[in-house]
Amino acid sequence: MxxxxxxxxxxxxxxxxxxxxxxxxxxxxxxxxxxxxxxxxxxxxxxxxxxxxxxxxxxxxxxxxxxxxxxxxxxxxxxxxxxxxxxxxALPGRSAVDPRWIDDPETAVRAVGTALRAMHDSLPVEQCPWTWSPAWRIANAVERGVTVPADLHEPPPVEKLVVCHGDACMPNTLLDDDGRPIAHVDLAALGAADRWSDIAVASMSTTWNFGAGWEDTLIEAYGVAPDRDRLEYYRRLWNET
The missing domain is CATH 3.30.200.20 (Phosphorylase Kinase; domain 1)
Structure with a gap:
């Protein structure tokens, strides 16, 4: 992009x-x-x-x-x-990867982690009509002609079911001029899934925009300790599907 x-x-x-x-x-x-x-x-x-x-x-x-x-x-x-x-x-904010934040990645990364947690805590999973589960994502990928590695068909147990963003990469959170999160965009894949589906992608995306070393900062701002097995699985699922 x-x-x-x-x-x-x-x-x-x-x-x-x-x-x-x-x-x-x-x-x-x-x-x-x-x-x-x-x-x-x-x-x-x-x-x-x-x-x-x-x-x-x-x-x-x-x-x-x-x-x-x-x-x-x-x-x-x-x-x-x-x-x-x-x-x-339009909303009165700028993407977390706007040039405004290139020289202040810590503010942007922490804001996205905080915003993702707030989203997961706010959207009612029991009322969500859509899924973003590994099974759904793999089926969607297969329909598009993608060959998905066999081991990805066996995801780790769900740690916490939430309504996931579905594309929680850094650019899809809007921040105000003080670095506070104000909104989410690009919700085409929103659906119920393990929260690590979003956490894995959001943290991985920090490397694309700000370089290495910010993944755990986002996870810390979200408010959990890194779950390395789930991070590895959901990052691979993202890259393979």
């Missing part, structure tokens, strides 16, 4: 959704999807259909999660034969 060029070509549907607002490209993902910020307080996310996590599912999960935690308001969602899009209201 990267920040796209300011000369990035704007898809016609994005121009239509902008309805005259000025568009600034802010994010390019690994499958060619683009996110634009408008000058009237919206984000427009556009990209090819994604069999792993689609925007229809994301919109549904965001509407559900907003009853308990801060996530962007869904304004519009749609699709055509090849692409899909999602329009949300």
């Amino acid at each position: 990267s920040i796209p060029s300011t000369t990035t070509e704007i898809p016609p549907i994005v121009r239509s959704l902008a309805a005259g607002a000025t568009l600034t490209p802010v994010w390019l993902n690994g499958i060619g999807g683009l996110t634009f910020r408008t000058d009237d307080g919206r984000y427009i996310k556009w990209g090819p259909h994604d069999a792993e996590a689609n925007m229809r599912d994301e919109a549904e999960r965001m509407r559900w999660a907003r009853r308990w935690i801060a996530v962007p308001e869904v304004i519009d969602q749609g699709e055509d034969a090849t692409h899909e899009w999602l329009v949300t209201a």
